[in-house]
Amino acid sequence: MQPQIISNISVDCVIFGFDFDTKTLNVLLIERFLKSEESSEPLVNDYVLTGYHTYQNETLDETASRVLKELTGLDNLYKKQFKVFGDPNRLMNDRDIIWAKNQNFNQRTITIAYYFLLQTHEVNLGKTEHKAQWFPVNELPALGFDHRAIINEAYADLKEKSMYKPIVFELLPDKFTIKELQDAYEAILGTEIDNRNFRRKLITKKFIVKLDEKQVGISKKPSHLFMFSKDIYQKAYKENYLINI
Structure with a gap:
């Protein structure tokens, strides 16, 4: 039986990866795509962080680890919970409203953000769902929701922590x-x-x-x-x- 979700609490994961060939710090993003049933024109076509609602029977840390493993197949990685995002308008632009209605998401969703650290080659992109792709942290594509702000906050925290941890x-x-x-x-x-x-x-x-x-x-x-x-x-x-x- 499918576990019951908490409809207005989610976890979003910023997955940072270091690429030894390009010497860049990258973020793993997934494609968000939705087309119109009438015209087949794309209604939503951008990228987002990987994330999902928390189940009733799990902790937030368990949610983050589950989301990571479902996308990458990896576990036991460094993870850091760094901020809660609960602005009432965080899901209110046109693309997000369309997506939320299509996916039956609660528009007043509070997300707990984590970041993970790994090497890019550890992720087999060919085996990930949702067309996952690495992007340099300073060259991000169009993003849904408030995920650019979440990435920026995660990156700022990583910069600070790397100086003394x-x-x-x-x-x-x-x-x-x-x-x-x-x-x-x-x-x-x-x-x-x-x-x-x-x-x-x-x-x-x-x-x-x-x-x-x-x-x-x-x-x-x-x-x-x-x-x-x-x-x-x-x-x-x-x-x-x-x-x-």
Whole structure:
């Protein structure tokens, strides 16, 4: 039996992904499309965040994890609940009203917003529903509802937190180069970082452990690999700025 939804409470998920090829921070969006039954002309044709109503028998965290897994097949990722969006006019433009009526949505819906962090290659876009697609966070398409505001709030929170919490490592593989770490920081912060200064400061952090390994499968001189030690960080590190830009 289909679980009963709470019709005016939903969860929206901002899924951030770091692309190692383009060195960009991206957002995973799904297509929202509805055509007229009379003329076959598109009534709604834009993109939205993935999200859904909360079930009566689940917590908000469980809703967010369910929504993520249904779209990507992934679970156990870093997630952060960052804000509630409850403006009474948040679903009131023409496209949103048409969509809400078609989907039988409650127009006075309050949404709890989360963001997730991963690497773009972890998501098999060919197996996702609703034509999911990655977009650079600074090059977003036309968006439905108030999802641009939700993304902007999530991005601002990610920028701030990345300066004093080690969440950047959620965008990286277990083993990474200093250059890859710098690329991830630059993608999040939207600014270039002095290479020498960054390397000098980061390699002195005890929780960034240099491995006796180098990159493989590359033609140029391979770089040393490093790993983030969560144990060392939790035991020895007091909250402070990780980097100074």
